[in-house]
Amino acid sequence: MSLELANYIVKVGLEKGAQDVIAIVTRSDEHMFRFANNSLTIVKNWSRESANMLIGINKKTIVVSLTKLDKDTIGRVVDKVVKTSKYLEPDKDYTPLPGEKFEYKSIPDTYDPKIEALENASEYVDAAINAALKEGAEKVAGVLVYNVGEKFLATSTGIEASEKGTSIKLSVRAFCGEEASGHGVEVSRVLSRFNPERPGREAGEYARRAVNPIEGEPGTYETILSPLVVANLFGDVAFIGASAFMVEAGFSFFADKLGEKVASDVLTVYDDGRYPNGYGSTMFDDEGTPTTRTVIIEKGVLKSLLHNNKTARKFQTTSTGNAGWVVPHPWNVVIEPGSYTLEDMISQVDNGIFVTNNWYTRFQNYREGIFSTICRDAVFRIRNGELAEPLKGLRISGRMLDLLQNISVLSKERVQIQWWEAEIPAFAPYMLIKNVNFTKATL
C-alpha cells in the first residue's frame, strides 16, 4: 500500500514535468515513558506518517514534506512546487539520479516482532529504577522509548525498496545527594539484546562512588573518556567533520585534509549503515543507494568523507550511501576496539582523570575544531593507577585534531550509545587520551 503510494508520488512528479523524483513514505508507532524522582512523569505515544519527495526539474532541486497523504494534496503540492521551480535558480551541482539498480540485503537484528507487540513496557522502567536504587542511588530519572517503523522508497529510475525495523532504548541518570550523579544507556533493535537493569546499575554505581566531589584543578591530564563521552565527541567527528555538506558549508575541521594524518595510529573509525543491531542501521539511504561500511579514519589517516550522489560528484567520487538529500549524515559511528580492559587502562595512568559523561560541546571555530565541553555526572581523579576522589566543576577545552592525535589506548569493550546528548548512534569504547586540557570557572 505504502510502496504504491511512493510510486504514485513518483508518477505525479514525472507527469508534472520533473526529470528526477524520489519518494519516501514512512509510518511509525512510538511509545515513550519518561521518569524522574523514581516516578513516571508522562507516557507518550505517537502514530506518525509522512511522505518526503525529492523533485529534480530543469536542474533545480526541490524537497517536499507532507503529512496529509491523500491524492488531492499530493497533486496540489507537487503542482505548486513545480510551478515555483520556474523562479528558482538552477543548482550548479545538480546531479541526476544515476539509474543504477540494486539488491538490498537484510541486516541481522534490526526487527523484532516482540517489540512491535509490546503492550506496556513500564516494567522495564521499574527494573531500571530499582537497579539504580539497589546500587545506592537516592533518585533516578530517565526515559524508555520503543518503536516500530516502516519506510518505502520509490524513484523515477525504477528503484523500489522497503524496510521494517524496531528499536528500544533506555537512558538512566541516578543521583546521590546534591552533587553526585551517574548515567547509563542501553540501546537495541531487538528485545533479546536489551537489558534494562545494566544502565540502571551503571548509573547507580557511578552516583554512589561520586558523592562529596571536590573542585577539580585546571591543567593537562591523561584522561579516560567513557563510551558516553566518546559517542558525543565522535558524533561531531563523523557528522560535522566528515559530512561532505559540512566541509562545503565551512563547519568541518577535516576540510582539505583527505589522505592526511588527522589522528593517532590507534584510531580507526568507520560509518556502518549495516551494523547488526545498530540503532541507525538501514538497508538503503534516501536516494536508494545501499548503505555500506565507509572508513572515515584508518589508523589515523582521513580516508573518506560521507557522501550522497550530489556531494560525491562534486568531490569526484561515488556515493557512500549516506544520503540525506541535502546533507549526508552518518548512520552508526563504529570505532575499532583496542585490546585493553577499563581496569588495564586505569592502571596505566599515574596522574589523570576519568570522565564518565559530558554535554554541551560547542565550537569557537568549527574549521579549526576549537571547542569546549562540560563534564557531567561522575568525574574521578586517577592516581597511581587507581580511581581516587570524585571531582566537580571541570570543562574540557581544546582542539579536536589535538584530541584525535593524542589518543593512546582503546578498550576492547564497546557500548552502543544513542541518547539525548549523543544523537548520532555510536559503538564506542573507552579511550585513553594524553594531554587533555581542563579548565574551570575563575570566579
Added chain:
Amino acid sequence: MEDLAEYAIRAASTLGADYVEARVMALRSEELILKNGNVDAYGYSENEGIGVRLLVDGGLGFASANRLDKESIEKIVKIAFKTAKASSALFKKKIEFAGIVDSKASWTVSVKENPFDVGVDDKINLLTEIEKELLKTGIMLPNRLFEISFVESRSVFANSEGALIKAEKTLAYMFYNIVAFVPGKGVANRWREFGATGGWEAMKEWRPVEKIIEEAHILNKVLEEGKKPPNEPVDLILGSEVTGIIVHESCGHPSEADRILGREAAQAGESFIKPKMIGETIGSEVVTIVDDPTIPKSFGFYLYDDEGVKARPRELYKNGKINEFLHNRETASVFGIESNASARAVNYAYEPIIRMANTYFKPGDYEFEELIEDVKKGVYIKTFMEWNIDDRRWNQRYVGLESYLIENGEIKDFIRNPVLEVTTKGLYSKIDAADKNLAFVAGQCGKGEPAQAIPVWMGGPNVRVRNIKVGVV
C-alpha cells in the same frame, strides 16, 4: 479543527479521564539554502496533526497522530488513556494541574507581507545579493552559507475545562555561517540567527546584507589584528548579544520550575535554584532579568500558552534577588500557586513543557560611553561563538569573537578569543552598571525529550562587570 479537538475531548472524557486537552494544528513551511553561491535546495512542507494530553488517576498521558479523521483520533485518545492508566502505579507522585483554565480567545499575528505570497525569485535575490556584496569586499571567505525559512501555523487548543483558543502566526528565520581566512593567521567563523514573529517584512528589517558585510569585515580584522587578551583581572563590558545568552543560560533555564523539581534531570538537567530560594541574593542590585512572551514581533511571542493560560511578563531575578520561577500548571500545583503561562510545545506532536519566551536583562540608565569612561583597563566582548554551561546552570563559559581592549576609557585594539569562565553568582555579583541600549538576538532553545527546539529571543543592554579575569583559550 475545532470540532476535531472537541471530539477528542469528548472521547477521553467518556473513557474517564480526569482532564483532557487537545491541540489541532496545520503548518506550512518554506526553506531556501544558498551555499557558496549555489541554490542547494528549495524546501516546502505541509504538516498537520493532533496532540492529546490527559490525566487519569494521577498519571499523565499523551498521544499524537497526523491523521485527522475521527477514527484515528479515537484510537490515539484510547492509547493515551490506556497507557497512562496502566502505568498509574508507577506514577508515584500523582500529577495535578493548578486552577481551572477556561479561557476563550482568538489571536492572530498579522503579517505585512505574507512570505508565502512573495515569489521565490525575490527570496533568492535577497540571498544572492548578500553573496555578491560579500565577494565584492575582497575578503577571503572560503565558505558562505545562508538559509531562510518561514513557518505559518494555525492552531486550535481546547480542554475539558472549557478553554478554546485559536491562534495564527508566522515565524520568519534566517541563519548564516561565514568563514574568513587570512594567510598566516588562520580562519575564523561567524554564525548567527535572525528570528521574528512576522512575515517577509522581517527580512528587510534585519538589513541582513549590511550586517553580514559588516561581520565579514570584523572577522577579517579579528584575524588580522587580534591580540592576546590581558592576563590580569580587568573590567569587562558585555555587549547585548553576550548579555542575552548569559541571561538565557544562567537565569532563564535555572528558573524553570520543572528543572527545579527534577523533572528534566536525565536530559536538560536540574537547577542550582531550589524550591525555597525565592528572595535569596544572586547578584548586585543592578540585576533584573525579565522573561516576556508578549513583546510584539519577538521570536518567542505568544498571548496564551499551550495550556491556555494568558501570557504575562515574569521577573525572574529582581534587583539581584531570585524572584519568580517559570511555571506550567503542573509545577504551579506543586508550589500551590497559579501558572504564569510558560508551557510551550513546538507543535501538536509534542507535550507542552516549561520554556522561556523572550528573556532580557533590564536596561539601566547609562549611556554606552559612560560605561567605559572610567575603565582604566578593560575588555569589551561584543559578540561570541563558543559557549556552554553545566546542567545545574552554575558553571559557564563564553568565548568572545568581536572583542576589544579598553584603555583609559577608550576602545582600542581587537583582541582574540577572550574567555569568560565563571559561576552564575560570581558573575551577577560583579555587574555594576547597564546602559540604555536594549537589543535582542534570536535562538532556538533545546529542551525536553524528544527534544523541542523552541524559538526564543535573548537580549539585554551592554553591561559592565568589574574586576574579572578573562582567560586565554
